[in-house]
Amino acid sequence: MIAEAGLAALWLAASLALLQFALSLLGNRIGELRTMVVPVAVAQGLLTLFSFVMLIWLFIRTDTSVQLVVANSHSAKPFIYRVAGTWGNHEGSMLLWVTVLTVAGALLALVERRLPEKSLRATLGAQALLALGFFGFLLVASNPYARLNPAPDNGQGLNPLLQDPGLAFHPPTLYLGYVGLSIAFSLAVGALVTREVGPAMARAMRPWVLGAWVLLTIGIVAGSYWAYYELGWGGWWFWDPVENASLMPWLATTALLHSINVLAARGSLRAWTIMLAVVAFSMSMIGTFLVRSGILTSVHSFAVDPTRGSFILGLLVFYTGGALLLFALRVSSVREGARFDPVSREGALVANNLLLSVILGTVFVGTLYPVLVEAVSGDKISVGPPYFNAVTGPIVLILAALLFIGPLLRWRKDSRPNLRRIAAPAIVTAVALAATFLDPAMGWLPRLGLAFAAGLGIASFLPLAGRNLRRTPLTIWGMVVSHLGIAVAMAGAAADSSLTRETLAAARPGEVLSVGPWTVRFVGVDPVGGPNWTAIEGHLVATRGDTSIRLDPQSRYFSNPATETTEAAITTRLDGQLYTVLGHREGDRWQLRLWWKPMVTLLWLGGALIALGGFLALIGRIRREKSRPTVFAEARA
């Protein structure tokens, strides 16, 4: 009954989406229908949410008469992973996708008061059309509620690599971000349809873009930390296609976030902002397509189905193509924006946008090149870190350099940039660069990365100079914190690639190893057990000066399905992390891999600061918009 209720709710919601689309088309002619669009959007969101809750319930009960539950769950799994198993598979994650899409649409319908009514209706129509495609996809090609008869005694389990708190919440976070971009997309389409591209649209779009950006940032940082501790390789970014799939929308959204500020504050960059909103959501659909189609080599290929991939590809072509066509037809009617000087805040933001677009372009080409080559010549190739590091590294450095000066420039014109203000960060950069030569073996990228990070750390605070800190708007604080986060993360990345020390050995119990400043004694191993796994646990005691820490890395064995995983033991100190992995048995010895990673925590701390900055700006925006009485007065030069 639960499954049937869920499926029925899904059908109802789909028909409401169809109704919403029809209403938005008719709304112009039949006046009284207008008021119906909002309740329809809300009912649609609630029904989809209900359907998703039903699916979670089925997973919690491990209802083995439902095919999806059988294939992806097991009653012996801990409760939290039975819940997370709901979206740890294709159908469930697509249902989650539609749920977020429709709930976001309902929210927009409820809270958006500033847009002209015509634009709002067109926006909700676009959102309904988006939802319809994905409803169709679920109901036709991937019904999550399909029954299995006869029902087996138990399910087949969930990939143990996914049984990790980090990963249980990582996909929903990314999805919330992806789908938040759908609102930006719909707003852009709505504005194009009604020819209302201007600051009002930008202000309506901004909180959604900020929110999506914060969630994408959190998702990417959390995913990176998961890969770091769970895969046991000590690396944090692999340029895996699935990682790129989340990075590409993030890059587009970062660009959008900056151009949207220009549009909202100054009325410039109209067409460019619309274009970025379309590109950002398209990138999140491409991401979904890459992950779900399995056309790329990926360590994430656990959720693969080519036929479904082609369905998503069809939707992608339809929506992106449709939006781009609309853009091409309407771009001439988008009014010209306010003028600005090349050396101005706008100019710096244009440069930021162009650089981000170049990074996005190179990542996009590198990610899809193997598909293209295979389609054309049948050759199988894979593009890896050597390519991505070489092409993106230098541009990231240029972007960082731009961050020194950009936030200090004034809007519209700044014919004489005040260079005195960046003297302090410039000196810090030079000193830091000189200091990196203490390690002559360091590569140029990490060397410059560390130097720029040090300078940018100072430079990011400059916009606060001369301000009353208590009266400084939250949006400024947000910018400062995010830019500081970039500096901090850069320092972490550069430090990890250049300062890490490694020791690899096969040790007998009682043996003592050393790595960096640490002395590590291998005490021995013990068998241990968990809810659905058994493990061999190594015992290590690491000492440095007076501190002594115990580390217990494990090698785990799961029976459902039969898999082995490595659980690294990591200890975090103020100046870095000690990372230990237990390997295989070699006679009476055990393989041990030890890393001392100075400053590596800065990487995730930086990521967290970037997200926090976005969050502060979001709160600041929401507060400000509430107190803003008129909205249609466009800022002029």
Added chain:
Amino acid sequence: MTLAPKHQRLVLVLLAVAALVGAAVLAMWGLADRAAYFRTPQDVSAGRAEVGVPLRLGGMVKAGSIRREPDGVTVAFTLTDGVADVPVRYRGIVPDLFKENSGAIAEGQLGPDRRFTADNILAKHDERYMPPQMGNQAAELKTRETAK
């Protein structure tokens, strides 16, 4: 220097086009240099793999070829695609699923002596994971064996 609105728009469009072209050129340059990332033992024996640059070498671990060195952390083995063999040496912890007659990918560099030194070994990730390249190789190997 403030441009007329029309010109400013033109400049922005030109800049955007320049950025896109720049990205494409940069990507092509990078790809020409580094896209030949995945190699098979056959490529290596035919001289189609560069020496001293980061590569991924994929193949099956040849039966009976795994040899562990006395230090307990170095393993030497042979990767094969049924046509050619490449000796690989790896210092590190091999993945749990690394075994004979099973697919593996070695990340590292080819030495001038045509031996491969790996920094990282990827084996089948879990029972459902097999890189497409490896999947094909396994299928080809089977057909070859049946043909014999």
